Amino acid sequence: MWRNHAAMILGRIISNSSFNSSTLPIASFLVKPRFNFDNLTHQIKYFSAYPRFDFGSIREPNDAVALFREMVRTQPRPYVTVFNKLLSVVVKMKQYSLGLHLFDEMLKRNAPVNHYTLSIAIDGCCRLKRPDFGFAILGIFFKRGYEPDVVTFNILIKGLLLVGRIPEAAKVLGKLSAFHLCEPNEYTYNTIINGLCKAGDILQAIELLCLLEKGKGSCKQPDVYAYNIVIDALCKEGKVDEALQLFSTLGDKGISPNIVTYNSIVDGLCNHRREDEAEDIFKKMIVCPDVVTCNIC
């Protein structure tokens, strides 16, 4: 939908003005290769007793399993970061069950595990819509003497929101400070703002946003992510004027809209037959890179 809108608006702009594409600089030609010490690092790695594993070659789940088997029988055993990297690759492939299976194998085989590993595993549970399993893994933290941090709790809160357990997510947020578990950060609040919006409760999301703007919630001012979430939700709800209103206040708040902000606004306007306004916004958007371009020249 957005591509069609963008193409249409671009067509309008190009037919109304004269852009000169020949002035675009090719900055990379100006950058001469220089000596750097990366080669040295590479040599150290090359001669290291610890084998490298090529995670870039993983194309399908079976590749990950093969690499995992190789890793568990390699001596000396690869670092915990290497296992974490593999788990993370599997989760990014959306192979959550496989990721949890490998995590289970790691525990059984006494492979190295730390709080990163546990957080990745909890993320896998949450994405499978089983935050309860995630909380079970939280138990392993305490059993092994690791401390969950704000990232761990953000993952769990997101997991609860994903299955619509909003009151429990709010309860967890409250306990973070009450039990001195960790200090919520911008990720925490943005996760909750997003959860509220996706559940259709934009009003409560805006309420939280305003609370944060007033400096409550012991958090920094809301960032561009927070505003993007609410602006997009308003647009999708058909409240495009409210979205525009919020959008127009960003400058005063010291927030630079980014490509996501513009995409949501332009899409919202076009979906309500307000192409002229979309075109104005679109023009403002493409002025920004021109400034950088001129500086390079």
Place this chain on the structure above:
DNA sequence: ATAGGGTTAG
């Protein structure tokens, strides 16, 4: 020392 979390669209 190849590690974990938040936004749109496709």
